[in-house]
Amino acid sequence: MAINGQCSCKNVSFQLKASPLSRVLCHCTICQSFNDAAYGDVAIFRAKDVVMPEEDTVNYQAFTKPPIVHRGKCKACAKPAIEYVSLPLTPKLVIVPIASIQDPDLIPEASMHIFYHSRKNEIEDALPKYSGYLKSQMALGLVLIKGMFKA
Numbered sequence: 001m002a003i004n005g006q007c008s009c010k011n012v013s014f015q016l017k018a019s020p021l022s023r024v025l026c027h028c029t030i031c032q033s034f035n036d037a038a039y040g041d042v043a044i045f046r047a048k049d050v051v052m053p054e055e056d057t058v059n060y061q062a063f064t065k066p067p068i069v070h071r072g073k074c075k076a077c078a079k080p081a082i083e084y085v086s087l088p089l090t091p092k093l094v095i096v097p098i099a100s101i102q103d104p105d106l107i108p109e110a111s112m113h114i115f116y117h118s119r120k121n122e123i124e125d126a127l128p129k130y131s132g133y134l135k136s137q138m139a140l141g142l143v144l145i146k147g148m149f150k151a
């Protein structure tokens, strides 16, 4: 299986070789401003399942100290393209905004809302909604571990 990813101007391109561990809707303020949207709709992959884009097409920036999530925008169109997580002692993860997946129908439905306390709008759906930093992190951690065992 290979799913193609690209930014809106196609300058950044990458390949996904397996299904994501999970897809989540993140209402944290960084995702809101990075995606210029009410929340980030992202699929999370194991780094080994992703053929990363050419380094010089992406501008990576971390918005926290220490830098955990490196968020990449296309150098040409400045739209969110791809992100990666680097934390010691944890498997490397790659976060892909659904907007940069060519055929989003190949990605499973979102499993939950996280950081719901900083939501811009109430969301009327049946998905679980986690508020609070710790609860959101734990819910995300659990769903990722579940994804790793399923794969």
Ligand SMILES: [Zn+2]
Residues within 6 Å of the ligand: 007, 008, 009, 010, 011, 012, 074, 075, 076, 077, 078, 079
């Ligand atoms: Zn672009």
Ligand SMILES: [Zn+2]
Residues within 6 Å of the ligand: 026, 027, 028, 029, 030, 031, 032, 040, 115
């Ligand atoms: Zn977020």
